Amino acid sequence: MSTMDARARGRGILLVVAGPSGVGKGTLISALRKRHPEIEWSISCTTRDPRPGEIDGADYHFVSKDQFRRMSREGALLEWAVVHGDDFYGTPREPVETALAEGRDIVVEIDYQGARSMRQALPEAVLVFVAPPSVKALRERLDGRNTEADDAVKRRLRSARTEFSHMGMFEYLIVNDELGPAIDALEAIYLAERQKTTRAHWTQLRADLLKDLEA
Ligand code: ADP
Ligand code: 5GP
Numbered sequence: 001m002s003t004m005d006a007r008a009r010g011r012g013i014l015l016v017v018a019g020p021s022g023v024g025k026g027t028l029i030s031a032l033r034k035r036h037p038e039i040e041w042s043i044s045c046t047t048r049d050p051r052p053g054e055i056d057g058a059d060y061h062f063v064s065k066d067q068f069r070r071m072s073r074e075g076a077l078l079e080w081a082v083v084h085g086d087d088f089y090g091t092p093r094e095p096v097e098t099a100l101a102e103g104r105d106i107v108v109e110i111d112y113q114g115a116r117s118m119r120q121a122l123p124e125a126v127l128v129f130v131a132p133p134s135v136k137a138l139r140e141r142l143d144g145r146n147t148e149a150d151d152a153v154k155r156r157l158r159s160a161r162t163e164f165s166h167m168g169m170f171e172y173l174i175v176n177d178e179l180g181p182a183i184d185a186l187e188a189i190y191l192a193e194r195q196k197t198t199r200a201h202w203t204q205l206r207a208d209l210l211k212d213l214e215a
Contacts, residue, residue: 010201012100013193014122015039015107017186018115019130020160021084022142024176025109028130031183032107032190039190040099042108045071045080048087051147061092079110079117084155089114096122105190111159112166126193128186129170133177135160 017025033039045061047068056062063071068088071077078097080090091108099106100122110118118125132138138160142153167173172189176182193199 010103010199011124012103013105013190013199014096014100014118014125015105015190015193016115016118016125016127017107017109017130018112018128018163018170019176020132020138020163021156022138022145023130023132024141024179024182025130027179028174028176028182028186029107029109031179032186035183035187036105036190038105040095040104040106042091042096042106044089044091044108044110045077046087046089048084048089078121079114081111081113081117083111083113084152084159091118100124112163112169116166116169124198126172126189127170128172128174128189129167130174130176130182131164131167133175137177 017029019025029041033041043057043059043061045063045068047063047065050056050060050062054060054062065088068080068090071092072080072090076093077090078093080088083089089111091110091114096106096108108114108118112129115125115127119127132141135157139153139157142148142156148156174182174185174189
């Protein structure tokens with residue numbers, strides 16, 4: 001997109017997707033980005049170990065606790081939180097702020113604490129909560145993904161309780177039961193946000209329309 005186009009579109013959309021680990025946030029976000037490749041993905045920093053197949057700098061920036069603390073001290077994180085008891089997770093500030101300022105849309109996948117901080121830092125953030133249809137389904141997905149040891153799965157299920165109790169602070173709720181309708185719902189939220197008059201550059205359009213009427 002040229003700078004001119006970006007300016008005409010105003011600020012970008014910040015989609016914040018939260019929900020318990022294993023509910024399908026990553027799956028939904030990649031499906032949305034397949035339909036809308038223009039949406040950028042915010043790569044979080046984490047102090048947890050990479051899973052097999054995860055790529056540093058693509059899935060996460062894998063950093064030490066010291067590095068993480070330094071980033072936080074230097075103001076390089078837009079938000080951060082301790083998730084699942086002992087690991088730090090945080091959103092690097094610069095990519096998000098630059099994307100929004102240049103009119104590019106960006107999605108972040110974070111926990112409920114991060115979503116709350118994000119709303120404070122950037123009130124325009126669109127907060128979406130993804131819930132499972134049942135705890136049984138959530139457990140099956142976590143087990144089925146087969147990426148965590150039993151104790152890590154247990155910790156993720158414990159965090160789910162806190163995530164559920166904060167559902168009410170989100171603007172949008174998606175129940176990820178059948179994948180197709182859940183992807184459609186996320187896309188519908190994104191498309192509706194794009195049409196908001198607070199985002200569209202309507203003042204210029206109105207001026208042009210009024211001028212045409214008078215011509
Ligand atoms: P999260 O990013 O929320 O931790 P993932 O996107 O990694 O979750 O999904 C966890 C697992 O659940 C993956 O194996 C994924 O393929 C599966 N999954 C996601 N959505 C659905 C769905 N609607 N029905 C069944 N399985 C799903
Ligand atoms: P996982 O270890 O399963 O990849 O992620 C665990 C959880 O950490 C995710 O479900 C998400 O809620 C949260 N998370 C991931 N990145 C961030 C981040 O940058 N900030 C915050 N606050 N939470 C994050």
